[in-house]
Amino acid sequence: MASYDLIVIGSGTAAQVAVAKVHAAGWSVAVIDHRPFGGTCALRGCDPKKMLVSGEEAIDAARRMAGHGVEGALAIDWPALMAFKRTFTDPIPAKQERRYADLGVDAFHGLARFLGPDTIEVDGRTLQARHVLIATGARPIALGIPGEELVVTSEDFLELENLPRRIVLIGGGYVAAEFSHLAARAGAEVTILQRAAQLLPQFDPDLVGWLTPRFRELGIAIETSATVSRVERTEDGLVVHATRQGAPEFSVAADLVVHAAGRGPDLEALDLAAGEVAVRDGRLQLDDHLRSLSNPRVYAAGDAAGVGPPLTPVSSHDAKVVAANLLDGASHRPDYRGVPSVVFTVPPIATVGLSEEQARRQGRKFRINAASTPDWFTARRLAEPIYGHKVLIDEDTDLILGAHLVGPNADEVINLFGLAVRHGLTAADLRSTMFAYPTSASDVGYMLA
Incomplete structure (x- = not known):
């Protein structure tokens, strides 16, 4: 049985930061991920999304400056824009694995699960750990509606070879707002179905009100206080049914329906009970040092920890806190003041x-x-x-x-x-x-x- 000072489950931002710091201190480290190495932000989230946003920024700048010295129409070539995105994302997994190999960090592919409080199984192999860091990120929460299997995730959207004509986004937060702008500027008909009374409820309502006219200008339909009840397939594509309190059910036709209704810690496959890692309501029970309350060998960072805002800089910050606690003793606490x-x-x-x-x-x-x-x-x-x-x-x-x-x-x-x-x-x-x-x-x- 191979033994390590630290086993990190996940290969995203939090994992990379923690591995670098403890390895530099001479610890033996293993990294496990069942997906390509690199994590959500670099491969399936903020970075590739921002690559695509570059295309719509150019389109919008030309539109605004039309008649002010700039002439000529521009359009988004979706396959070419997606190819541009892949110039960034495609090399990352191999680059990350080479980095680990050069450092002497053992990298394992497969689903990790606890066999005991200090034992992890991956791909039929059993590994022993002095400490474990759970850095598995987040995944879309279950919608719990009929036809949920017809709904794609934000990760699927970021891999679309061609953009469908009619798109419905379930949810009205970050993902829905960003993807709706991108898809509309690329020529799609977009509808947002938001359960809350306000689009972008995490943001100041006055400023959201100042931004909302841009959605309307782009032809994006925003349906607030709308609860999606089911999705069904028809001969013409998909139909999303929704309700409002005290109003009849209404429906929206679509060629693609995207889950944008929130994400939660990705913990299900880990068999945390076998690892004596306490969970409540789908969240790890951690102390102020990001350490498991029930198994002091185990720490968590980033979206898997679910303590700070679900943002990449927070994942990096959490990992630094965990690494400091591992190396110096559990006396460091995360500080989430001033996170934009x-x-x-x-x-x-x-x-x-x-x-x-x-x-x-x-x-x-x-x-x-x-x-x-x-x-x-x-x-x-x-x-x-x-x-x-x-x-x-x-x-x-x-x-x-x-x-x-x-x-x-x-x-x-x-x-x-x-x-x-x-x-x-x-x-x-x-x-x-x-x-x-x-x-x-x-x-x-x-x-x-």
Whole structure:
């Protein structure tokens, strides 16, 4: 039986960071994954998605500048755009395996499952571990509706060779917003069926309201407070049936139905009971150090841990915390202050820190600087009428409590506010900073005036 100081289940961001740190300290390490090495973000999530977004950014820029010195029509060639994406994703698994081989890290392909509190089985082999890191990521939650087998995942969408004409997205969060913009600009007819009363409920409702007209302009139909009841196949494709409280059932025809209703920790195949790893309501029971409450040999990081926001930087942060605890003793805790979150629609919407509702619930005394500002230079030079901000500033300390942005380069500028929230910078600190001009960052001072 092979023995290791650390066995990592998963090969994504959290796994890569943890492996690098403990291996550098001289630990023996094994990595297990039943899918191509590289993880969700690099292969099936944020990175390939952003590669595809590059195509729609070019289309949108040409549309906005039409009549302002730019002429000629552009269109997305979906197969060619997908081929561009694969120039990034295709080399990753082999590159990752070469890296592990060069380091002397043993890599195993197959489903891992616990045989005991310190024993893992993979592909018929039994491995013993001094410690185990669960970094298996997340998977789509079950919809629990008839016809669920007809619904594809976001990962399937990112591998489409050709784009269907009619697309229905079940859910109204990050994935639905991003994929709807991309598909609509590529020529598809898109409908979003959102169970909640608001699209993008994790974001400030005022800013979502400023962004929503772009969905309408793209021809995206948004049905809120709509609960999908079933999906069925017909001679003409698929039909999605949905209900609203107190209203008759309605249906939407589609050629493709995409699951965009949320993800949860991917734990089912691990046989955690055999590993004496406690789970409640589908989530690992962890202490403040990301260690299993029931089996101190086992840690978790990233989406599998389900503690911090389900974002790639959080996975990396969790892995650093776990590695420090493994090497120094369990005294390190994750710190999720100031983690920015972005929806890569075109234009993007971004948030960091407290929402207005959260700040009020906490009883904070704060002022709000908020405005829709399509007349500012950043918006005007790009012919982009969607541009706005809402910043929450503590009245007593002048600290930035939260920031919410929508419009050109919001995905970049939000990082400045993230820096302020995480490191305790005040509004005065940001106002006194001299940013390059004219840039979107140079608008920060005006957002705080």
